[in-house]
Amino acid sequence: MNDRDRALLLRLQDGVPLVSEPYQAIAEDLGMTEAEVIARIGTLLSRGVVRRFAVRLDHRKAGILVNAMVAWRVPPGNVARAAEIMARFPEVTHCYERAVIPGRWEYNLFVVLHGRRRDEVDRDIARLSQAAGIDDYTVLVSTRELKRAPPGLALLLQEAVR
Secondary structure: OOHHHHHHHHHHOOOOOOOOOHHHHHHHHHOOOHHHHHHHHHHHHHOOOOOOOOOOOOOOOOOOOEEEEEEEOOOHHHHHHHHHHHHOOOOEEEEEEOOOEOOOEOOOEEEEEEEOOHHHHHHHHHHHHHHHOOOOEEEEEOOOOOOOOOOOHHHHHHHHHO
8 A cells, every 4th residue: 555545545534525526526636537546446445455435324314313222131042043133124234242241231232223213213123022032122322423433444544644
C-alpha cells in the first residue's frame, strides 16, 4: 500500500458522494483519474486491505426508526440452536453470543433488528421468542444514534498514513 492508496482510504472513510459520477468526484478530490480510483479500490479489495465495499443505509432517513437489541438468556447447551433459528429471520441484522457476567448480566445471545414502528419490532421479537422457545429476554431500544462507524477505523487509517 502506498501514499495514494492511503489517501484514497482516508477519502472513502467519509463515504462516496451521492452524485452521478462519484468515482470521478473522488478522483478530482485526490488528483487521480476516475480509472485509477476504481482500479485502486479493486486492488485493495483483492489484496484484502479492504474486506468489502458496500452501501451503508441511513436507516432513519429510510423510515426505519426503531433499532432494538434483544438480549436473550439461553441455556448454554441451546445457544447454537437458538442462534441458528433467530439468524434465519430476515428482520435480524446481527446475531451473536457473548459471555455472561454471573450475578450481573445473565444474557448470552444477542440479536439486533430494525423496524418502522415499535409495535412491529415487538411482534418480530415475539415471533423469535416463539420460534426459538426462549422467553427470557430484555429489549434495549436505541433512543439516539451517537456514532456510526466501524470502531477504530479512523485511527487505523491515520496510523496507516504515517
